[in-house]
Amino acid sequence: MRAAVYRRFGGPEVVHVEELPKPTPGPDDVLIRVHASTVSVADYRARSRDLPKGLWFFGPLTFGAFRPRIPVLGMDAAGVVEAVGANVTRFSPGDEVIAMLGSKFGGHAEYARIPEHGGIALKPANLDFDDAASLIFGGHTAVSFLDRAGVGAGDEVLVNGASGAVGSAAVQIAKHRGATVTAVCSGANAELVRELGADRVIDYAETDFASEGLTYDAIVECVGNAPFERVESSIKPGGAYLPVISDLRGMLRARGNARRSGKAIPSSSVPSSPTLLAEVVAIAEQGGLRPVIDSAYGLDDVAEAHRRVATGHKRGNVVLRIRGAEEGAAEHHAAAEQG
Structure with missing residues (x-):
């Protein structure tokens, strides 16, 4: 599969496209054929190790000491279920889904793997893949x-x-x-x-x-x-x-x-949750949450997407199209007809 990879820390230019082995789903996993993801502030921080004040020591622990621990960034993914493990019952091949991959990353690739009971839910029926991806993070x-x-x-x-x-x-x-x-x-x-x-x-x-x-x-x-x-x-x-x-x-x-x-101050840590993601989907389908897309880039232009995020002036989300928009639309319509 093709994936956006970074092998060292640095500026946007360190991110490039490589061929990597396609993930194999385990018995409890869902394999997603990714259509769209986003380049988020979290991706920027992982790539650059530009962290909030005082958190410099978390960089090596979380992202790697001398080189990136996880070479494929992308905390979210919108796409179609390609395959499921033997124990999976909630999803089937052909389902259109969104996933919050979180700190495990992996969304900037043609395929992403996530546990069935991780942060995954059916995609909002009223949105295409670009729009759906922009709601996840x-x-x-x-x-x-x-x-x-x-x-x-x-x-x-x-x-x-x-x-x-x-x-x-x-x-x-x-x-x-x-x-x-x-x-x-x-x-x-x-x-x-x-x-x-x-x-x-x-x-x-x-x-x-x-x-x-x-x-x-x-x-x-x-x-x-x-x-x-x-x-x-x-x-x-x-x-x-x-x-x-x-x-x-x-x-x-x-x-x-x-x-x-006497005022509540919850932790800034947000574990991936299928319940939270299902709530996002419900609000979007009710019309209470609409996509805000700053710009969209193809996978081959991933470095430019990182440059846009690095400016600190994006509005909403920078979408990364893993599969072509026309190809994604064709699959979406085919799935709708089958449904």
Whole structure:
């Protein structure tokens, strides 16, 4: 199979396409013929080892000391089930699925393997593969944090970094649940987040939301520039601080800050979950979560996709097309006719 591979750490140019052995599914595995994935901030961090402050020592442990431990990046995948192991009962060849591969990566290849009870679910029926892939990373992460905070109808939620992959999903999902949403982003992205459902938009270049004196039931931190100490007074008593991105100091102080303040601060770790992914699918099929795609690249242009993510200015998701769009559409229509 063809796969985007990096054999050393560095800039976007270290990622290139190679031929690798096709994975073989074990008895409990699902083998996916991948149509689309995304190049996420997590892929950028793994490739460059540019980690939040204080987390430098996690790089060698997680990604490898001298060379990449996992050469194929890609935390998500949308595609068609190619084969299943002998013990698999939930999926069959031909099923259109999405998968959150998480820290095991592997989505930037023509085939990806995942356990049946891992982060895999049937693809939203109303979306093509590019669109479906763009929901996985951000949607899964956003649902995880919003669930742990119990965000629902009547809550007031602020999303810092509302135009990124996780932020754009968090705005939509919180709004879908009946919350009032304040979105923080650049002025250039204000119209986008309004279209996603934000009730109020703050241009971070003009207004510091932490100095306004307003309070929220939950603050979703997707940037890394709003630590708990800075925004604590902006969170209502009994509210939640949701650190999608956190540095070492924030992680070490989270439990103490939560105990002292009485405000929830869940871990920034988000294990892959089929339940969370099924929730993302349900919201998308109900029209509460729509794709936000910054740009799309073919597999042979994977280095350019990494360059786009490295700018730090993408809107939503950068899609990586593993199979051609026309080929994917043909398979999708064939599967629909068979169904």
